[in-house]
Amino acid sequence: MYLEENFKDNIVHWFNNNQRSMPWRETTNPYYIWLSEVMLQQTQVKTVIDYYDRFTHRFPTIADLSEANEDEVLKYWEGLGYYSRARNFHHAVKEVQRDYNGIVPSDPENFKSLKGVGPYTQAAVMSIAFDHPLPTVDGNVFRVWSRLNNDSSDIKLQSTRKTFEQQLLPYVQEEAGTFNQSMMELGALICTPKNPLCMFCPVQENCEAFDKGTVLDLPVKTKNLKKKTIEQSVFLIRNNKGQYLLEKRQERLLNGMWEFPMFEASNAISEISHKLKHDIEPLPEHIFKLKHQFTHLTWNIKVYSVPETIDINEKVLPDNMVWFDLSNRDDYSFPVSMDKIYRFIEG
């Protein structure tokens, strides 16, 4: 038996002496704790801190955020990625303002029903803010728990999550929030994917994988397929005031973010001409190109300059298009790919 009585004491004691300083650990406000958990999804602590500080400064209360418009919320998320998090969080906070009188529900079922709240966020906020006995199972805990138990279950499977949650229940009956954060902090600082610092691990004596020499083989996770590459064409189209045409994306990917008109290269010219009801003839060669990597796909972008200027008065733009003055960068949320193009033009 590896997980003896001293396991929880060991890891919590280590956490109390070694945890990193984070702004959301200095508050008991459930709204702030919730926000931090959403920002931290698939995102490193170091990246989140500045975004968290700016966001809480601009939207200090549930009421403040619920009154904001979505474009401004996205602006405060710009560069953080996974923008549906921002839209879902905004939606959920408005729901709290309307249905719960602006108070984050402390009932786990009610909280879980809010948009963007999954099993992890439910457990994290409920345990940290309200001491509910729910275990957080995130990437860190999958790794730590797999190694402690020398368990080679595929962590991609839903059934593995459920098993881990059941196995962790005894440890969250008291001080759940502290235990949960201890497990995650251990995974982030000691029990890392590569080069784990087992010699400094406070629960080395509780770790079956360390004993058996299988630490680097765990956790087991089936691999994803190879990612696709899409050839994209971007058009820089100006009017007679020197402003550039922008389009607000209405697709799943980067929904609500602004871009210079972009189309798949194979039919780009006809697409943009049709959209503007105007024949577009860009310079035959692209003025520059860039490669943008997502987790699941790659964009090879060629940027074309359209020499002709379009008379602003002769054209009624579709709702999701605007003329963009380079000096008004702060009014628009760009994904990183478009910010690269903006900086090329502006610089």
Added chain:
DNA sequence: TAGGCGTGGCA
């Protein structure tokens, strides 16, 4: 249920 969904850091 498996794949879509951003970005930055690291070996």
Added chain:
DNA sequence: TTGCCAAGCCT
């Protein structure tokens, strides 16, 4: 350069 990973959730 390439692939993997980071306090996951949605459809």
